[in-house]
Amino acid sequence: MGDHGLELTIAVPGFSSSSGSEGGGCNTNGNNYNMRELDINQPAFGEDEMEFPMGSIEEEIEEGREAQRPKKLRLSKEQSRLLEESFRQNHTLNPKQKEALAMKLKLRPRQVEVWFQNRRARTKLKQTEMECEYLKRCFGSLTEENRRLQREVEELRALRMAPPTVLSPHTHQPLPASSFTMCPRCERVTAATPVRASAARPQPPAFSPFNPRRPSAAF
DNA sequence: TCTGTCAAATAGGAAC
């Protein structure tokens, strides 16, 4: 998806719509325009003419043409390719670059600006989705780790309830539980304090997409 | 025809 196949027609700012809706009627530059479909293979205007046709609805009516529904611009493959190319080089454009690119693509600078805005938004959305997937995986492994540790806690609790009888090699009498030596991991759990699952908290993930210092293979 | 998706475009607010 994403490629809608034939893009033989584009729309250019042509005339006002009678719909009166906000959308598609007025851009933020204050230019009133709506989209008129035209064959992209035919030049919308002369090669050296960079102004966009801005016929009014009055003109349309005068000419006896029915006011068409505003058509949305569909960028041609070549236009998209060039935009993608410049986006790869730079995710933002300075006014000069914007103007030059608009000129090259025969679009209005505002359209180039909007395309870059939307492209940045799409990039960010994709990144957010990937981060979401990563966090889901983290959650899964941490849940599993939590379960494992809880089982371990239960086992340790069970051991405390029934301490093993170990005889002293010297006196051959049972040793007190407090004299047992434990492995480094278990040393955090003393005989006097209750066992807490948080004592053996798992280490954070080796890397994270949110940690810029570590390159992430996922991206 | 209906529905879902994509992307162009708008609106409004934040940051500078």
Place this chain on the structure above:
DNA sequence: GTTCCTATTTGACAGA
């Protein structure tokens, strides 16, 4: 005042 971001709207298009 300009630029950018974010949320939203809306038209085009494809597939069921």
